[in-house]
Amino acid sequence: MVARRRDRGAGGDGGDRRRRARRSRRRRALGRAAAARAARHGAGPAERAAAARRADDVPRPRPSVRGARALPPPQPRARRHDRGRAARPQPGCALRRPPRGHVGGAHRRRGTTGRAAGCGARRARLRSARAGDRRPGHGVAAGHPAAGIGCWSWSGRRRCRARGRRAVIGTALRATATPRDYDGGPLRIDSAALRALRAGVPLDEIAAAGHHPGEWPVIGPLVEREGVRLREVTFVADDTGIPTLVHLNGITDAHRRDVRPALLHPVPGRDLRALAYLLPEGLTASYRIAAVPELPVDAGSTREGWMRVHRAGQPDPRNPHGIRTPLGGASSLLRMPGWEPHPARASAPLRDLATRELRIPGPSGERSVWVITPRAEPVPDTLLVLFDGDTWMDAGIERLLAARTGPAVAVAVVSSISLAVRSAELPHLAVIARVLADEVLPAVAFSLGRRHGSEQVIVAGQSYGGLAAAALVARHPEITRTGIVQSGSFHFRAAAADHPPAERPGDLVEWMRDRALSGRLVVQVGTEEPDLHRLAREFVAVAESAGMDLSSRLVAGGHDYAWWVDGVLHALDELLIRNVVGAQPRDLSE
Structure with a gap:
C-alpha cells in the first residue's frame, strides 16, 4: 500500500501510467464501437472515422442499437465522466452535472470527506420517512407526505451541510437526455x-x-x-x-x-x-x-x-x-413510465374557484387577464402571475388549481394578445415591467379589492416569459421578489436580430455579473433543450454568486408545456409549503 502511494505521487510513474493506459484503451474501444454502429447503418469510411472521433471526444455512454437486455429492478449505476470508474449518484451529497449536459445522470464529486460523509445517514432518514419507498433519492419532508426530496448543484460549488441546505418539495426524477445515434436521431x-x-x-x-x-x-x-x-x-x-x-x-x-x-x-x-x-x-x-x-x-x-x-x-x-x-x-x-405528474392531476377538486375575465386597454391593444380566486374564502395573501395566459387557460389551469393541496393562491393569467406582441413585450424588461406595473397589477388589485406587495407576488413564465420572470425579480424588486423560470431564454440580446444565437449568455446574465442582488427564483429546464440547459447552468452560477436565493431542477422533456404545467405546480408547492411545514427549498435535479 505504501509503495502504491509512492507510485501515484512520483510524477507520473506507476499508477498514473496505468490510469492513462486504461483510459487510452477505453477511448479506442469507444471509437471502434461507434465505427461499427456507423457501418451497420451503411456509413462510408469517412463517416465511420468521424463517428469514432466523436466517440473519443464526447465522454458519455453511447448505447448501441443491438443487444438490448431486460433491466433488473435495482437502480443502474451512473457512469462518471472521467472515462474511468462508475459511481452511484448519492442524493443529498455534493453532485456535479455531466459536462455540456450530456447523458449519464448526476455524479458525485471526487474526494468527498468530512461533512459529506454524513450524507448517507441523512439520506437513509429521508427515505425511511415514506413507508414502502426505498428508492434512492426519494423521501418526504416532515408534515408533507406527498413530497419527494433530492439535491444537487449545477455550479458544483455547493456542499451538504447539517444546516443551510434547503429541502425541496417536488418529485425527484432521474432526468436523462435521449441517447443519440451517429446521425443525431434517437x-x-x-x-x-x-x-x-x-x-x-x-x-x-x-x-x-x-x-x-x-x-x-x-x-x-x-x-x-x-x-x-x-x-x-x-x-x-x-x-x-x-x-x-x-x-x-x-x-x-x-x-x-x-x-x-x-x-x-x-x-x-x-x-x-x-x-x-x-x-x-x-x-x-x-x-x-x-x-x-x-x-x-x-x-x-x-x-x-x-x-x-x-x-x-x-x-x-x-x-x-x-x-x-x-x-x-x-x-x-x-x-413515459417514471414520469410522475403533480398530485393535482389525480385529485378531485378541493376548492370552488371563481374566474373573472378582465379586459384591460393598453398601447398594444386590449388584453385579457383572467383572475382566479377561491369563491368562499378571503383573498389569498399570495398572487401568482402567469404569462402566456391563453395557453394556460387551454391547459386547464383552473381545474388543477382547484385540486391542488396547500395554501390557496390568487392567480392572474395574463394574455399575450398575439405572438407579435409577445415577442415585443416579454424579452424587453422595460416594456414588460411597464405592462405589469401600469396595466395588469392595478386592474387585478381593483378586481380583488386589495393590492399585493412585491414580496407577495410570484411571477412565472416559460421561454421569453421565463426570461421576463428572472429579469423582473433581479431588476424590479418593487414589482416582485419571487419568480418561477422555465426554459428561460437567457441568450436574448436586445441588439441582436430577431433570433439571437444561443451560444452565449444574453443581456440579463451579463448585467447580473459582479452585482449584489436579492430575490427568490425556482429555475427549471428540460433535458432535450441543450442550449438552454447550458445557459441555465451559467445563469444559476451567476445568480448564486450575486446572492440570490435559488433552486434548480432538470426535467426530462423539451421546450414543452407537456412538463411546464406540472412544473409550475411543483414550483408553487416548493415556494409555499416551507411556510406551512417549515421545509426550506433547495436545488433539485437528477
Missing part, C-alpha cells in the same frame, strides 16, 4: 411491436400488450443500454403515400437538418407506416404526426421549412391524450 430499434405489425397482428392486440394498454404509441419493456434506462416506443400512422414523420418536441428538433431518423417506414402488406425508438424513462413530451408532400431531407435547415413541418403536424388519432400548443394547434402527449 436510437432506432426493431421493437416487438414492429415485428408484430409485420406479422399481421391487429393493432388493438399490439396496443393491449403495451405499458398503457390499448393506447399508441406502444411502450415496451424496460431495457438498459450502458447504464441508461430506456424503453421501446413504437409509433404508427396510416400510409397515405406521402412522407410521414413523427415530430417529438425537442427530440426531433435536435436533428431537424436531417429528418430521416424521424421518418416512419411502410409496413409490408399493410396500409401503415411505423417507427420505433429507444427513449429514456421519465420523459414527457408532446408530439405530432406530420405528412409532408415532397419533404426534403434537410427540411429544418431553414425556419420556413421547419414551420412547414409544424403546420402539417396533426395529433396522433390513436392517442387519447393531448395538449394545446402555443401556435394554436393540438399535439398528442407521450408520458
